[in-house]
Amino acid sequence: MQSALFTHNELELLESQVGNSSLMGITISNHIDQVDAYMRLPLEVPGHGEAGGYEHNRHKQNYKYMYMAGNLFSVTKEKKYASFVIELLSLYADKYLTFGFHVQKNTNPTGRLFHQILNEHCWLLFSSLAYSCVSNEMTDDQRGHVESQLFEPMLDMFTVKYGHDFDRIHNHGIWAVAAVGICGLVLGKREYLEKAVYGQDNNGTGGFLAQLSKLYSPAGYYIEGPYYHRYAIYPTCVFAEILHRHMPEIAIYEYKDGVIGRTVKALLATAYPNGKFPALNDASRSMGVTDAGVQVAVSVLSKHYGCDENIVGMAEIQGEVWLHSCGLALSDEHQKAKDNNAIVTPYWPSIELNEGAEGDKGAQGFMRLKGFDGDITQLNMNYGQHGMGHGHFDTLGITFFNRDQEVLNEYGFARWVNVEPKFGGRYLDENKSYARQTIAHNAVTIDQQTQNDFSVEKADSVHGIPHFFIDDAEDCIGISAYANDHYDNVGMQRSAFLLKDERFEAPLLVDLFRLKADANHTYDYSHQYTGQIVRTNFSYDTYSELEPLGSDNGYQHLWKLASGKAEDCALVSWLQGNAYYSWIGTSSNSNGEVIFTSVGAADPSFNLRDQSSFILRSQGETTLFASVLETHGYFNEEFEQSTNARGQVTGVKVIGHDDIGSVVEITTNNNVFTLMVSNQLDCTKETTHQVKFAGVEYNWTGFYSLDMSASEGDK
Amino acid sequence: MQSALFTHNELELLESQVGNSSLMGITISNHIDQVDAYMRLPLEVPGHGEAGGYEHNRHKQNYKYMYMAGNLFSVTKEKKYASFVIELLSLYADKYLTFGFHVQKNTNPTGRLFHQILNEHCWLLFSSLAYSCVSNEMTDDQRGHVESQLFEPMLDMFTVKYGHDFDRIHNHGIWAVAAVGICGLVLGKREYLEKAVYGQDNNGTGGFLAQLSKLYSPAGYYIEGPYYHRYAIYPTCVFAEILHRHMPEIAIYEYKDGVIGRTVKALLATAYPNGKFPALNDASRSMGVTDAGVQVAVSVLSKHYGCDENIVGMAEIQGEVWLHSCGLALSDEHQKAKDNNAIVTPYWPSIELNEGAEGDKGAQGFMRLKGFDGDITQLNMNYGQHGMGHGHFDTLGITFFNRDQEVLNEYGFARWVNVEPKFGGRYLDENKSYARQTIAHNAVTIDQQTQNDFSVEKADSVHGIPHFFIDDAEDCIGISAYANDHYDNVGMQRSAFLLKDERFEAPLLVDLFRLKADANHTYDYSHQYTGQIVRTNFSYDTYSELEPLGSDNGYQHLWKLASGKAEDCALVSWLQGNAYYSWIGTSSNSNGEVIFTSVGAADPSFNLRDQSSFILRSQGETTLFASVLETHGYFNEEFEQSTNARGQVTGVKVIGHDDIGSVVEITTNNNVFTLMVSNQLDCTKETTHQVKFAGVEYNWTGFYSLDMSASEGDK
Structure with a gap:
């Protein structure tokens, strides 16, 4: 057949780009360089190897370069590219059925080339496209050989041997249906294309359309x-x-x-x-x-x-x-x-992306604000679903980014992708024991337990509840959400704001984390940071011997480096790259303790990366944490420059909080901001709020209100 | 006067570069942008502030931009640049004598603008040059004001009040004489220029010429x-x-x-x-x-x-x-x-830079080799002098660099330059207690003691002894040196080679460290690395509690993370950036232990940076350590690529060593290299060596010999 992805006319237009300085011209030129370099190596179709090892990588390179060479042949008409694809496909056809299936080492079904069929799907997809570009250059015998000894057995493996998996709704499933559909099309076997679109039984319970409907939420x-x-x-x-x-x-x-x-x-x-x-x-x-x-x-x-x-x-x-x-x-x-x-x-x-096939399973919030200097600050908050087998137990977790770096970090996975001596790049034990635990995130861990008891089943059955997402305010934009099904008998609400004001070099992150409980709990309000501690406003002890912070739920991996009693509010300031960050936090209880940790305990194979954190630990029943993260100054070690190593914010104070709302005061060198936030789930833009704390009445309408009129002098 | 650094003709040539795309054109354009931006700020001459703080930085910026503006006026003739310099100098003249001297906080004498006169020297140097560019634009009154209230008092301070320091041979001394000389010239007071060149008493015991003679060795x-x-x-x-x-x-x-x-x-x-x-x-x-x-x-x-x-x-x-x-x-x-x-x-x-005014106080070796892929490998070795007050106790220490990164690290200083909350950027206590200690380097620490008992006086009185520096060999270049006066009753010799062979992706570092002693000692052969441990060939224990590795000499700052018994030879492999490194080491004693450490113990203010190390510890009398560091493979997390995560070298073995020579065998997957190195101080290129170990005789001529003829199969 004609190349599956190109018409004759399109190929002429692409050919005219060869040697051009446009992005397409650059793309073609880069592909020529890469494919030519690969074609200088002898052809090789290796047997079984370790995951992430030489053989694994060679098969991946083979399909990648066949796909690129097929395209280059279509565009440039240079025969050498077609010959490369034809010879390599023929070599695969010679050998494919002589390879047995890999020995299964985890839950993934194995292929003849790879240790998991996911990779074999990729192989089939790209090789089929390559074949579609060069098949007209092949003899009937060559085509027959490649189709009967390679492509057809693969189609059979994916739809019969592993047919029970073919309709599974999963990111692997998209690769499976796309590979089978494309190969079927290229081989002129439309029945495979139909299966790929409508599912194994052609009834829409599986296949590409079902995957599209179910994998992606209405927001995408x-x-x-x-x-x-x-x-x-x-x-x-x-x-x-x-x-x-x-x-x-x-x-x-x-x-x-x-x-x-x-x-x-x-x-x-x-x-x-x-x-x-x-x-x-x-x-x-x-x-x-x-x-x-x-x-x-x-x-x-x-x-x-x-x-x-x-x-x-x-x-x-x-x-x-x-x-x-x-x-x-x-x-x-x-x-x-x-x-x-x-x-x-x-x-x-800024965008709030809802979750679930119907868009009713919470959301992920992505909030952006450009500072006076053009730098973009980004705040992400997770109040959606758990995320199946790859989900972390971090509902209401946030990350924060500015000045070209992530400041409140996601740790991500515990895995060294494709590193063959590190368990072949597969997920490591520490992925479960640390990376997915609540304490590894910028969240609140209650009683040193992980959300939903680290049960994927439980976690997949619940989700966060959006409260508000307001990105069109002048000086203060914010997200708020609840997570009431993640700990027994404790409701959680997090409200995070970006506050832009000329007093500050960059937008402030203002964060209110409320825990609603009838019994006494320990709350660990944790912050994953990178860099060097510059100063604090409280004294702390360091230890002559280090012990892990706990024995389970990720705490066993944290060395307790230092701790100190937080006075009214605790300041932790650090240097990351060229920027200084000062965090000031408090809780409505007066028993705060700040704990400094680093990752690395109970890590017998050095699998974990470095990660520092500080935790504001507070004990009580219903509790509100409030904090401000200020970005300030500039440090350049090479040019030995340092400016504004201290920030403007001097304090944060919880005035009060109840089921109506929370009121927090932020003090700077020369003024006071009062932030009032609705804690009512059924709140609208018109809802009026009235709360009274320590004899003072606070009124506002809508989700939140920022009062920056009062200066320190006025009070 | 005419600008001190330009003739009229030169200025015309420079002016013709304005707007040009040459480096000079770019330079002028960059300076215009920077100075124009600074000139938009109000003029400010602040009073005393903290070291590294706002006032400190403002004074530094003021002289920097005055110097640049003076040059720009000379080149472009734009009056605004002259006005900026004149106004700011006048403001300084108004205020200078109203400032008292800073309170002295360490051994450095203080100035009126800065906490140490070093910075005030810099101020004078650049401001004098700026003045020379604009003084023709000033009235007599303006000149008189600036000279009598600012420059003359400064000259007086440096040559009278602090006159006893003026002739001190030191890097600060160069700034002092240059500043005083230039200012004297610009003011038409040649006597200061003479002092600056020939010393306070004009007899050559101090001054610029003396500094040049004594500060720089014959090699420079x-x-x-x-x-x-x-x-x-x-x-x-x-x-x-x-x-x-x-x-x-x-x-x-x-x-x-x-x-x-x-x-x-x-x-x-x-x-x-x-x-x-x-x-x-x-x-x-x-x-x-x-x-x-x-x-x-x-x-x-x-x-x-x-x-x-x-x-x-x-x-x-x-x-x-x-x-x-x-x-x-x-x-x-x-x-x-x-x-x-x-x-x-x-x-x-490659270059060997001798030390000492006569070039006879040892040397620093810098060895470079370009690999087959064009990447440059660099090996540095210190076998020179201690380095006065800023010296580290690291004679025979090495560093190693390739693939755009330092692999065996220097820690450098414990200091956060200009970071005002970190002790104003001055040297921290940890600079003495950790950074300058032997164990912080890539060296051998004996009996957990630092070289020369951490006495600057002792250390400054000794130096290393060069043995050979051979950079013109085909396949194997190398440095060797002794340090016999750094530990009582133990002689040390280190011989380090770069070995280039088609079997390896990059030159190997082969390192032989010999300790000669009559009594039993503990030798810690330490390696400062960065990155993630990928694998070892021995089992090790990690600990549920961490303790410092020792109590003094820098050991108190090292957490002991893990340790294991080294079998015949110990392999430690790690990933740094995009490259894998595999180190294989052994000692002539069979009691090796490998210890993994990280920096951070006894660091109550989080002053120390992260630094990992592994130490091969061995006990005995005369001992030879031998190791190979191989660079291999490629890892790219973003593109999920990993190749050759394991190296080619499989072992290293000490065949034998005595006062004649050392013989070491390096085994790879398919061959054996035998390296024979002279241990004789009086060796020449013609010296013949004969040693016999375990009944086998080894012969070579000259400093060393590499035999790569024997393949594993041959043996």
Whole structure:
């Protein structure tokens, strides 16, 4: 058949880009360099090896370069690229059925090439596309050999041997249906394409359309978080483009009100200003928009859903486009913007992404604010679902980013991807014992227990409850949500704000975490930070011997480095990179203790990375924590510069809180901010609030109110 | 007077560069942007403040921008630059004598502007140069005011009040004489210039010429190491250029066979391939060739000692030149190279820099080798002097760099420069208690004691003894040296080699550390590394509680994380950045223990940075440690790539060692290297060696011999 992803006319347009300085020209040139370098190596189809080891990587490279070579043959017509694909596919066909199945080492079914069929799905998808580019150059015998000894046995394995898994709704499932559908199309076996679209039994309980409906929420959020989202988006977009061309009757890009476009936008909207994805759930801290799957997604988005300056800015960061007519459309838009000096850094608006197939299972909040200096501050808050097997027990957890770095960190997964001596890059024991536990996050851990008793089943059955998400205020935008089903008999509400004022170099993070309980509990309000402690406003003890902070639920991995009694409010100031951060926090109880920890205890194989935290521990019944995180100053070790190493905020005080609302006072060197926040779930913009604490009455309308009129002198 | 550093003709040439895309054009344009931004702030001459605090930084900025503005006025003739300098100098003159002297907090004498007169010297130097550019624009009254109320009192303070310090040979002394000399010249008071050149008493016991003779060794090395060298080089070069113009009779650039050019070259030759200086002695780990002083030095070098492709490559890294005719000469060379596409990354040859005024106090070895992939490996070894008050007790210590990162680290100083809440950026207590101790380095610590009992006096009275420095061999280059006066009754010899062979991705570091003793000792062979432990070939215990490794000499700051018995040879493999490193080490005793540590114990103010180390501990009398450090593989978390996570070297074995020589065998997957090294101090290239170990005779001529003929199969 003709290349599955190109028309003759499109190929002519792509060919005209060869040698061009456009993004597409650069893409083609980069691909030529890479493929030519790989083709200089001898062909090799290795046997079984360790996960993450040489053989594993070689098979991955083989399919990657076959796919690229197939495209290059289609575009440049250079025979050497076709020959490479044909010879390598033939070698696979010689050997494939001589390989037995890998020995199974975890719950994933094994393939003949890889230790888990997920990788074999990837192999099939890209190799099928490569085959579609070169099959016209092959003899009947060659095609027969490759189809009968390689592709057909693979199709059979995925739909028969592992047929029971084929309809499972999961990020792996998208790879499975896309691979089988594309291979079926390329082999002229439409029955596989039908299965791939409508499920094993052609009734819509499985297949691509069901996956699209169930995996992505109405807002486009993917339940396992951005790291898995960017992995699922690759086959989603490639298969969508196949269906757009070969099953136009589905109108895939309009399906479910354009869910594909929506989910790509949702993915991009989760990214930090530097292009990295927040490491929600089991995720790498370094995955970002330059990932190949995200490149394809941005090209598809631009072609089928319209381009804008954020998308062009994203392409600029990516530096390449999808080698496809979708990518060409984006490359043209990019070139136009470049010629007009109109390329800007993407600034995605704040967005609340609902969760669940119906959008009623809580949400993820992504809030952004540009400071006076143009720097973008981003606050993420999780008040959605747990995230299945890869979920972390961190509902109401937050992360915070500015000045090109994550400041309140997600730890992400405990895993060294593809590092063969580290358990083949699979998830390590410490992923369960530490990374997924509540205490590993920027959250409150109650009585040193993890949310939902670390039960995935329990956690998957509950979710957070959105309270408000207000991103259109002038000086103070905020998110608030509840999580009432995560600890027995304790309700939780977190309200986090970005406060912009000329007194501060950057927006402040103001955070109110309320715990509602009838009995006495220990609350650990934890903050994962990176860098060097610069100063505190309380004295603390360090220890001549270190002990773990606890014995279970992640605490066994924390060395207790130091602790001190927090006076009215505790200040912890640290230096991270070029910026100073000062955190001032308090609780409505007066028994606060600040504990400094570092990760590394009970880690017999040095599997855990360094991570520092400080915890404000408080004991009581119903309790409100309040804190402010201020970004200030500048440090440059190389040029020996340091300015404003101390911040402006001098205190934070809980005036009072009840089921109507919370009132908090923030003091700076020369004024006082009073923040009043609704604690009523049924609150609307019109709801009036009246509370009285220590004889003073506070009134406001709507979700919250910031009073910055009172200066210290006025009081 | 006319600007002290420019002739009329030179200024015309510089003016013609305005708006040009040459390095000089870029420099001028950058300076205009920076000065214009600073001039938009109100003028301010603050009173006393904390070290590293706002006032301190403001005074520093004031002189920096006055100097830049003075130059810009000279070049562009724009009056606003002259006005800025004149107004700010006048403001200083109004206030200077109203400020008392700072309260003295350490051993440094205090000034009226700064907490130590070093900073006030800098202020005077740059402000005098600024004054020389604008004084023709001032009225007699203005000049009289500035001279009598500001400059003359400063000259008086430095030569009378602190006159006893003026002739002290020290990096501070260079700033003192340069500042006083330049100010004297500018004020037309030649007597100060004479003092500055020949010393307080004009007899050569002090002054610039004495400083040049005594501070820099014949090879050009500066005793306190590159960090202080780059600081001393700034006034050295500026004052030299002044003398070149205003006391040509000295022929300063020819002085002592061109010591100025030699010392600039020596400084540049210490830098790592990424332009950072090794943090020898009390030093920052981030100081590099982009420092303003090094910019001036490179421009001076190029003009007065000839330019070459390494110097042009350095200017390319620096991105600017000195705004001066010296810088213009370099800018022109750079432009020529750029037009010819002939700009290359600097690759400085290996160099042994002798120490001491006569060059007979040991040396510092800097060895470089380019790998097959073009990556530069650098090995530094310290077998010179101690380094006075900033010296570390690390004779025979090494550092190792490749793939754009330091692999065996120098910790550098315990200090947060200019960070006002961290003791004003001054040296912290931990600088003595940890950073300067032997165990903080890549060296051998004997009986948990620091070299020379941590006595600066003792340490300054001894030095290392060079054995060989061979950088012209094909496959194996090496350094060897002794340190026999650093521990009582123990002689030390270290021989370190870079071994290049097609079997390895990068040159191997092969390290032999021999301890010669008649009594039993404990030897701690320590390695400071960064990153994640990937695997070991021995089992080790981790602890449920952590204790410090010792109670003194730096050991009190090390948490003992884990330890295990080393079998024949111990393998420790780790991941740093994108590269894997595997270290295999052994000792001639069979009682080896490997200890893993991290820094942080006994650190009550979180002053210490993270630093990991592993130590091979061995007990015995005369002992030889042998180890190999292999660089291999590639890891990219973002793109989830990992290759060659295991290295090729499988073992290292001490065959034998005596006072004639040491013989070591290195085993790889498919062959054996035998390395024979001379232990005879009086060895020459012709000396023949014969040793017999376990019945086998080994013969070689010269300092060392590498036999790679025997493959495993042959044996």
